[in-house]
Amino acid sequence: MNSGNSTNTKDPYVVLGLASTASPDDIKKAFRLKASEFHPDKNASALAPGKFREVRQAYEILSDPVARAAFDENRRRNLLDSPLETASEIWTNYVSGVLI
Numbered sequence: 051m052n053s054g055n056s057t058n059t060k061d062p063y064v065v066l067g068l069a070s071t072a073s074p075d076d077i078k079k080a081f082r083l084k085a086s087e088f089h090p091d092k093n094a095s096a097l098a099p100g101k102f103r104e105v106r107q108a109y110e111i112l113s114d115p116v117a118r119a120a121f122d123e124n125r126r127r128n129l130l131d132s133p134l135e136t137a138s139e140i141w142t143n144y145v146s147g148v149l150i
Contacts, residue, residue, distance in 0.1 A: 061143045062108030062121065070122065074113070081109040 063070050066080040086092065088101040111117045128136040 060104060060108070061125075061140060062111045064140075064143045065104050065108035066112065068112075070125075072112070077109065077112045081105065081113070085109075 063072070066072075066077065066084055068076060068080050072080070084105040085102065088098045088105055090099045090102060093102075111121050125136075
């Protein structure tokens, strides 16, 4: 799902494990938790740097009210324009976020 940034990223709500109604405080708490979990200095996994980058990108989107509003609007528009494709993408991102 394109977040409005130049790169195609996973749904930032899924990356941070949040509902789309999350408050700014919830977003900050989730970011700190995930960033600590995947920080390359604390996690020796080969996947940690990539996951840390995803977490940082998700936080950049959700912590900026303008970027978050643009993402949410794009998400709503995509759901209206192609509901099955968008729902499938959201579900796939959710499942991959839970399983990894």
